[in-house]
Amino acid sequence: MSIMIACQQVQQYYGAEHVLTNVTFEIHSGHKVGLIGMNGAGKTTLFRILSGQDKPFQGEVHIQKGARVGYLQQMPVYAPDITILEVLQESFIHLTQLQERMEQLSIQMSDEHLGEEQMQRILQQYGEALDTFERGGGYEMSARIDRIANGLGIPAEHYDRSFEGLSGGEKTKVGLATLLLTDPDVLLLDEPTNHLDMDAVVWLEQFISQSTATVVVISHDRYFLDKVVHQILELEDGEATTYPMSYSAYRDEKQRRLVRQFEDYKDQQKEIKRIKESIKRLIEWGNRSNPPNPSFHRKAASMQKALDRMEKVKRPIMDRAQIELDLRQKDRSGDRVLVLDRVNKRYGDKVLLNQASALLRYGENAAIIGGNGAGKTTLLRMILQQESIDAGTLSLGSRAEVGYLAQEAAPPDLGETVLQWFKLAAKMEEGEARGQLAKFLFYGSDVFKKVSGLSGGEWSRLRLAILMHERPNLLILDEPTNHLDISAREALEEALEEFPGTILTVSHDRYFINRIAGQIWSLDGGVLSVNLGNYEDWREWQEKKINNFLVSNHEIKTLSKKDNRNSQISKVIESIESMDKKDQIEEYILKLESELLEIKQKFLLEYYQNEKELLEIKIRESEIENKLEQYYENWMGL
Secondary structure, eight states: OOEEEEEEEEEEEETTEEEEEEEEEEEETTOEEEEEOOTTSSHHHHHHHHTTSSOOSEEEEEEOTTOOEEEOSSOOOOOTTOBHHHHHHGGGHHHHHHHHHHHHHHHHHTOTTOOHHHHHHHHHHHHHHHHHHHHTTGGGHHHHHHHHHHHTTOOGGGTTSBGGGSOHHHHHHHHHHHHHHTOOSEEEEESTTTTOOHHHHHHHHHHHHHOOSEEEEEOOOHHHHHHHOSEEEEEETTEEEEEOSOHHHHHHHHHHHHHHHHHHHHHHHHHHHHHHHHHHHHHHHHHHSSSOOHHHHHHHHHHHHHHHHSOOOOOOOSSOOOOOOOOOOSSOOOSEEEEEEEEEEEETTEEEEEEEEEEEETTOEEEEEEOTTSSHHHHHHHHTTSSOOSEEEEEEOTTOOEEEEOOOSSOOOSSOBHHHHHHHHHTOOHHHHHHHHHTTTOOGGGGGSBGGGOOHHHHHHHHHHHHHHHOOSEEEEESTTTTOOHHHHHHHHHHHHHOOSEEEEEOOOHHHHHHHOSEEEEEETTEEEEEESOHHHHHHHHHHHHHHHHHHHHHHHHHHTTOOOOHHHHHHHHHHHHHHHHHHHHHHHHHHHHHHHHHHHTOSGGGOOSHHHHHHHHHHHHHHHHHHHHHHHHHHHO
16 A cells, blocks of 8 residues: 655754654555644644645655645635535535536527537537536535535535634534545544534544545544544654554553553663673773773773664653542532423524423433534523523522533633632632642643633633632533543543532533443433433434334334224324335436436537527426426425
C-alpha cells in the first residue's frame, strides 16, 4: 500500500514556544488514523502544516502527488443572503455551472426561429456539457447532498434557511457536510463529533469506515476513535509516536512501552555510570604513572567518544500531571432526590415533554440522551427552576444541594484574572486559592490569565474547581466532557465514580456514559423513557425493540390475509400496504428516470436530423418530467 502522508523530523514554533520538536511518521493510503494528545500538544499546528496552510520551521512533509486534501478549520465568509443548500452546492460548483449552462442551451433550442446550422451547434454544445455533467456525477448530486446532510442532522426543510442566521454549532455542521461532499483523497477532521447528536455521530462513523479516503481525525471521543480508527498517532513532548491499533489497545500498549522504556533507561544509566567510572580510573592511572602513560589516556578518550555517540534512552514520564478532582458532599440528601410526575412542556407547536415521569434516588447516576433540540438542556433548566413546566409536578427531595455545570462554551468577559474570579467565587484567600487552582493545572503565571481569554478546556477546568469547592450532593452536569482532553475526562470519570451523591448528566460522550451511568433517560418526540444500565445496555434494548417491531409487522401482515376484522391490525396493515405502494412508485420513478436519462444522452446531432423529430422528443421529455413530479409528490405523501 502506497504512502499518502510522510513527515520527517518536522519542527514548528507557535510564537516563541517550540510546539513540535521532532515529528516523524508515515500514513498509508486509505488508513484511518486518530491524532491524540493533551490540549496544547500541537495537534492543530500539525493539521495546519498537513493542509498546506503553514510551512514547518524545519523538516520535510510529503503528501502523495495529486492528492486533494480537505480540512475544515474555520468557515469561510459567505454573502448574507446565501442559504444552507447554496453552501452545500458549492462543493459541486463545476457541476452547478454545467447545469446552468445546459438550462440556457435548452432554452435556446426551444427558439422556433433557429436555423438548422445554429440548432446543430447548440445540440453539440449541449451534448458535450451533458457528457461532462454525467461523468462528474451530476445526476447524483442532489441525492449525495441529501444523504450527507440528513446523516449529519441537517433536514431538507432547513435548506432554505439563511446560513448567516445559524448558530456556531450549526455552521460547523454545514461546514463538515460541505467538506465530506468534496470527496477529497485526504480528510483532516478536527473534533468532528462536536455539535453532532448521537445518531449523527453513528452515521459519521459508518461514513468514515466505508470511505476510501485517508482520514486523520483529532478527537477526544474515545468511543468514536474505537469505532473508526485502526492507528493512533500520539503527540507528546513535541514528538509523534505511532501505535498501529485501536484506541483501547493503544492504552494498554502505551503503558507496556513506558514500563519497557523505563527499564531500558535504568539499564542504560547503569551502563553509562560504569563507563564513566572506567574513564575516570583510566585517567587516574595514566596520571599516576611515572612517566605518565599515554595509552591509558587514549583508552579513556576512546571510551568517551563511544559514550558521546551512544543514543540515549529518554527517561519516560510515568505519571503526568492531571487535574486532582475530589468530589465530596457536605451532607447527605433524602432518598427521593428527583421526582417527575406527568410533566408536560412545549414551545409553540413543538412538544418537548409529554406526560414525562421519572424517579432518581440518592446515589443513583442517570444520563439524559436524545437528538439535538429534543429538550435535554430544557429539562435540566426546569429541574433547576430556571424554566417553568406546563403541567404535572417536578420536585427535588429534602436536603438536596445542587451543583450545576452548565454547557458554557465561552467564559464571561469581566476583565478578571483566573485568581480573582476563583477567589471571589470560592470566597477564599489568595494562598489557599492558588493551592486549589494548582490542582486544576493552573500553575505560576497561569493564574494571572484573563478569564475571557481561556480556552474551552481551561474554562471547563476552572468551573470544575468551583464545583469541587461547593461540595453538593446532587450533581447536574450539561455536557461535562466538552473541551476536556482525554486525560481530564478520565480524571473526571474517576472522581464521579467515587462521588457518594446523585448524578444527572446530559452527554453525547458514549464512553463517559458507559462508565458513569446506571440509568439512561432517553428523550425522543416528547417521550421520556427510562432504562436501567449504561449506554451499551440501552443500545441493546433499542436493537431488540426494532427487531421485535419488524417481526411483529411480518406476523400482522400474514394474519391480515386470514382475518382483517380487527381495527387495530387494519391500521398497521394500511401502513404496510402504503409501504408496498411506495415500493411500486419507486419502480415507476426509476423507469421514467432511466428513459429521461436516455433522452438527454441522445441530445446529439447524429440522433436528430430534423426539427420535427426534435420537437416530438422534447414533448416526450416534458411528459416524463411532469409524471415524475406527480410521482415524487405521491411518494412523499406516503
